[in-house]
Each structure stands twice: as C-alpha cells, then as structure tokens.
Amino acid sequence: MLLPVPTYQSKSACSSCNLAEICLPINLSEFETYKLDELSPVKRSFSRSDYLYRSGDKFRSLFAIHSGSFKTQILHEDGREQVTGFQMTGEIIGLDAISTDIHACEAVALEDSVVCELPFNKLEALSREIPTLQRHLHKIMSREIVRDQGIMLLLGSMRAEERLAAFLLNLSQRFAARGLPATQFELRMSRQEIGSYLGMKLETVSRAFSHFQAQGLISVKVRTIEIVNLAGLQACLNSSRQ
Amino acid sequence: MLLPVPTYQSKSACSSCNLAEICLPINLSEFETYKLDELSPVKRSFSRSDYLYRSGDKFRSLFAIHSGSFKTQILHEDGREQVTGFQMTGEIIGLDAISTDIHACEAVALEDSVVCELPFNKLEALSREIPTLQRHLHKIMSREIVRDQGIMLLLGSMRAEERLAAFLLNLSQRFAARGLPATQFELRMSRQEIGSYLGMKLETVSRAFSHFQAQGLISVKVRTIEIVNLAGLQACLNSSRQ
DNA sequence: CATCATTTTTGACATATATCAAACCTGTTT
DNA sequence: AAACAGGTTTGATATATGTCAAAAATGATG
Numbered sequence: 001m002l003l004p005v006p007t008y009q010s011k012s013a014c015s016s017c018n019l020a021e022i023c024l025p026i027n028l029s030e031f032e033t034y035k036l037d038e039l040s041p042v043k044r045s046f047s048r049s050d051y052l053y054r055s056g057d058k059f060r061s062l063f064a065i066h067s068g069s070f071k072t073q074i075l076h077e078d079g080r081e082q083v084t085g086f087q088m089t090g091e092i093i094g095l096d097a098i099s100t101d102i103h104a105c106e107a108v109a110l111e112d113s114v115v116c117e118l119p120f121n122k123l124e125a126l127s128r129e130i131p132t133l134q135r136h137l138h139k140i141m142s143r144e145i146v147r148d149q150g151i152m153l154l155l156g157s158m159r160a161e162e163r164l165a166a167f168l169l170n171l172s173q174r175f176a177a178r179g180l181p182a183t184q185f186e187l188r189m190s191r192q193e194i195g196s197y198l199g200m201k202l203e204t205v206s207r208a209f210s211h212f213q214a215q216g217l218i219s220v221k222v223r224t225i226e227i228v229n230l231a232g233l234q235a236c237l238n239s240s241r242q
Numbered sequence: 243m244l245l246p247v248p249t250y251q252s253k254s255a256c257s258s259c260n261l262a263e264i265c266l267p268i269n270l271s272e273f274e275t276y277k278l279d280e281l282s283p284v285k286r287s288f289s290r291s292d293y294l295y296r297s298g299d300k301f302r303s304l305f306a307i308h309s310g311s312f313k314t315q316i317l318h319e320d321g322r323e324q325v326t327g328f329q330m331t332g333e334i335i336g337l338d339a340i341s342t343d344i345h346a347c348e349a350v351a352l353e354d355s356v357v358c359e360l361p362f363n364k365l366e367a368l369s370r371e372i373p374t375l376q377r378h379l380h381k382i383m384s385r386e387i388v389r390d391q392g393i394m395l396l397l398g399s400m401r402a403e404e405r406l407a408a409f410l411l412n413l414s415q416r417f418a419a420r421g422l423p424a425t426q427f428e429l430r431m432s433r434q435e436i437g438s439y440l441g442m443k444l445e446t447v448s449r450a451f452s453h454f455q456a457q458g459l460i461s462v463k464v465r466t467i468e469i470v471n472l473a474g475l476q477a478c479l480n481s482s483r484q
Numbered sequence: 485c486a487t488c489a490t491t492t493t494t495g496a497c498a499t500a501t502a503t504c505a506a507a508c509c510t511g512t513t514t
Numbered sequence: 515a516a517a518c519a520g521g522t523t524t525g526a527t528a529t530a531t532g533t534c535a536a537a538a539a540t541g542a543t544g
Contacts, residue, residue, distance in 0.1 A: 074392075076399070080399045082391075082399050084395075095383075095387055096388050098380050099384035099387070105391065124373070127370075128371075134366060135366065138383070139340060141387070142337055142338060142340035142341035145337055145341070145383070145386050145390060146338050146341050146346050148390035148391060149316055149324075149346070149347065151394055152316075152324060152326055152390060153318060153324040155398050156438065156441035157322045157323075157324050159531090190490095191491075191492065196398065197398070198398070199399065200531075201533080202492080204530090206492060206493055206494080207493085207494080207531095209492095210493070222492070402501065432520095432521065432522090433523095434521085443503080444521090445502080445503085446501060448522060449501095449523080451522095451523090452524080464509075464510075464521085485544105487542100488543080489541090489542080490539100490542095491541095492540085493536105493537080493539080494536085494537080495536085495537100496533105499531090501530085501531095502527100502528080503527080503528070504526090504528095505525085506523105506524085506525085506526105507523080508521105509521080510519100510521080511519095511520090511521100513519095
C-alpha cells in the first residue's frame with residue numbers, strides 16, 4: 001500500500017466528544033480515561049472554505065477532526081501553493097506547527113465540519129503521565145512522516161495516471177475504514193485541488209479521470225466516483241515504467 | 243526558505259558522545275544532563291554503502307548522526323525506489339519507524355560515518371521525566387514533517403532546475419550551520435541519487451548542473467561544487483512559471 | 485426559468501523532461 | 515601504464531504533461 005491508511009475505530013455515535021474513543025482511539029484504564037478529561041477539549045464548527053488555522057498563526061492546539069474534512073496547504077512566497085493533504089474524520093491536524101510554534105501551513109474546511117481542539121500543553125502534560133497516550137502521540141506523528149514520504153514517492157517516481165489511481169485507492173480505503181462504501185463516494189475537493197496535491201494540472205486530472213472511465217475502471221460524474229474495477233485500478237499502480 | 247535547516251549547535255570536539263550537546267542539543271540542568279546518561283547511547287561506525295537499517299527491520303532505536311552522512315530511501319514493490327532524504331551530522335534518523343515498530347525505509351551510509359544509538363524506550367521514559375526533552379523530541383518529529391512537506395512542495399510545483407537550485411541552497415545552509423564553507427563543498431551522493439530525491443532523471447540533473455555552470459551560477463567539477471553567484475541561484479527559485 | 489459564475493471537459497499545440505545512445509572522466513586494479 | 519568499472523556529460527529524439535482556448539456542465543441567485 002502506497003499511501004498509509006490511518007487506523008480509525010468508530011464506536012457509537014458520539015455527540016459529546018468522547019476523546020478516548022474518537023479523537024484518540026486508544027485503550028486506556030478507567031483512571032486514565034478520567035485523566036484524559038483534563039484535556040477538556042472544545043468542539044468547534046466550520047463551514048465550507050473556513051480556515052481552521054492560517055499560515056503564521058501561533059500554535060496552541062492540535063485538532064482532531066470530529067466530522068467533515070479539511071485540506072492543508074503550504075503557500076510559497078511566489079504565490080505557488082501546494083496541497084499537502086486531505087484530512088477526514090478521526091484524523092489529527094496541526095502537527096507541523098509543533099516544530100516552530102507557528103503554523104507552517106493552513107487548514108481549510110472542504111465541507112461543514114466539526115473539530116475537537118486539543119491544547120498541546122495539556123496533551124504533553126498528560127502524555128507524561130500516561131505512557132500509552134505518549135506512545136500514541138508519537139505514533140501519530142510518525143505516521144504523518146510515513147504518509148508524507150509516501151507522497152514523496154508518488155510525486156517523485158510515478159506518472160500522472162498512477163498518481164491519480166493511488167489517490168483514488170487511498171480515498172477508497174479511508175472511506176472503508178470509516179464504514180462508508182469503498183467503491184462509491186463523493187469527492188470533496190476540486191480538480192484543481194487534486195492536481196495540486198498530486199503535482200499535476202487540473203486538465204491532466206480531468207483527462208486521467210476520463211481515461212479511467214473509458215477503460216471501464218471507474219465511473220465519474222463530476223465529483224461522484226464509483227470504482228468499477230478495483231483490481232484494474234490497482235494494476236495501474238504496478239504496471240509502471242520500471 | 244524552502245527546505246528547513248535543522249538547528250544544530252556544534253560545541254567542542256566530542257570524542258565521547260556528549261548527548262546533551264551533540265545528539266540532542268538542548269539546555270538542561272545538571273541533574274537532567276545526569277539523567278540523560280541513562281540513555282547510555284552506543285556509538286556505531288559504518289563504512290560507505292553500509293546499511294544503518296533496512297526496510298522491514300524491527301524498530302528499537304533512533305540514531306543521531308555523529309559524523310558522516312546517510313541517505314534514506316523507500317522501496318516500492320515494483321522495484322521503484324525513492325530517496326527520501328540526505329542526513330548529515332547532528333540530524334536524527336529513524337523517526338518513520340515509530341508508527342509501526344518496523345522500519346519503513348532504509349538508511350545507507352554515503353561515507354564513513356558514526357552514529358549514536360538512542361534506544362527509543364529509554365528516550366520515551368526519560369522524556370516523561372524531563373519535559374524539555376519531551377518537547378525537544380516533539381519538535382524533532384514535527385520538523386521532519388515540515389521538511390517532508392517542503393519536499394512535497396518542491397516535487398509538486400517546481401521545475402527541474404528550480405528543484406536543483408533549492409537542493410544546492412539547502413545543502414549550502416546545512417554546511418554553513420555546521421561551520422563548514424557554505425559556497426564550496428563535496429557532494430556525497432551520485433547524480434542518480436540526487437535525481438531520485440528530486441524526482442528527475444540523472445541526465446536531467448547533470449544537464450541542470452551544466453546549465454547553472456554556463457550561467458555562471460556555480461562551478462561544478464563532478465562532485466565538487468562551488469556556488470559562485472548565491473543570489474543568482476536564489477533567484478532561480480523565485481523566477482518560476484506563475 | 486433565465487442569468488451568471490464556477491468548475492469541468494475536451495481539443496490543438498507547445499515544451500520540459502525522459503529515453504536511448506555514445507563519448508568522456510575518474511579512480512581502481514592488474 | 516593499460517585495462518576496467520562506474521559514474522558523468524552530452525546529443526538526438528520521443529513523449530508525457532503543460533498551456534491556451536473554447537465549449538459544456540453544474541450550481542447559485544435573482
């Protein structure tokens with residue numbers, strides 16, 4: 001698997017943000033779960049295209065996405081921008097800012113979304129007391145590193161259609177991990193945003209979609225995607241120029 | 243600044259690995275420095291092209307590069323490989339493996355090198371006791387995330403010559419941060435390895451070097467590089483298509 | 485429903501980079 | 515010194531993807 005699929009376990013519907021289950025899905029003792037309440041996370045709602053944080057903002061918290069989805073992007077001086085990721089329910093966002101205490105990238109809601117704010121000071125204090133939480137936090141950060149390196153592999157050594165295939169397969173697995181249909185889903189992002197993420201122009205993204213459809217691998221209707229031939233799409237990835 | 247330059251402070255020559263100064267350059271109290279000895283790091287030597295670890299190896303330790311340099315690379319099933327980074331003295335290597343307890347990539351010495359092995363269990367235990375160390379570890383991991391995202395920007399939105407310019411400028415800054423000449427240095431890696439890292443073929447790397455030389459920006463003699471016109475090289479970066 | 489703005493698709497063409505091939509270095513071994 | 519291997523440079527050509535432009539689809543608004 002090229003792009004790693006973060007582990008995620010959905011439990012019961014959680015209207016009051018149950019940290020131990022949703023935001024930080026780990027197994028803790030009753031006492032530890034109690035301690036975790038010290039985080040006293042706040043939930044915040046965002047509408048489509050709202051900023052969760054902007055580049056240059058002071059870093060205070062990590063955010064666990066409770067529902068909805070976001071994109072993160074870096075802005076380069078000369079106006080270039082690069083989407084560095086699309087995040088969905090259960091994923092943690094904001095890790096890049098720990099290094100400098102300033103957000104290096106910005107996070108924008110792709111749809112109406114709710115996030116759970118996790119003050120980083122408290123998270124660090126708690127993880128000194130709860131080794132399981134400490135290890136979990138380290139794994140989350142490491143997983144982000146592995147994810148980013150997977151994208152480096154993708155950008156550095158795959159051609160356009162392979163990249164798009166990898167992207168669709170990754171989305172498919174992440175939807176499946178959330179109990180959603182794996183072969184039929186709505187894209188929350190534009191061709192332009194997909195292109196930025198995958199290092200290609202929006203026209204190339206569109207052409208690749210059309211080509212996959214012509215090959216009978218998928219069915220595209222603007223942002224509604226159905227994967228018709230999963231194995232075929234996976235084969236796209238391996239059938240590369242050496 | 244595109245590619246982040248890790249902070250690094252060289253102190254006196256350290257023949258016995260002084261952790262607090264070299265491997266983990268942070269300010270600690272005397273007591274904390276004493277505690278840090280509990281890590282009892284082991285130094286290990288490697289010759290050029292030796293593996294520090296291989297993909298699939300069980301994860302036990304992070305490694306601080308004491309002298310020399312390494313490359314890290316991911317191997318894809320179909321034989322493709324992607325260099326994900328070049329690491330030099332003072333940098334920490336192995337963070338990707340925390341997420342799964344298995345090394346996802348492999349690290350190969352680019353020259354004779356010495357590393358300082360930091361058992362991760364002990365590092366975690368210590369960082370529960372020493373908040374400064376905990377924060378430092380988090381910053382190191384976050385910095386790796388930022389670095390990787392910088393490379394995503396590079397791979398996703400820059401053309402070949404811009405990427406090479408960014409690479410040279412980054413190397414230059416990292417040498418300077420170590421008290422080495424910023425405008426004259428030896429490349430430790432082949433054109434092929436640079437190409438893999440920057441998402442281009444070795445011939446394209448070679449041509450870009452030649453072109454920079456023809457423009458009077460640098461002087462190349464195989465692996466000996468001299469930056470003749472630093473500002474000109476920086477201008478390469480900003481003068482991008484749109 | 486008509487209009488408008490935005491996004492998406494498709495086409496024709498341009499170009500950056502890959503590919504293939506040969507010559508040239510550089511350092512090492514015999 | 516000669517021969518060799520691996521890396522590097524350079525050239526000719528192919529091709530994937532970008533660029534520019536127009537049409538088509540979609541969704542929002544009055």
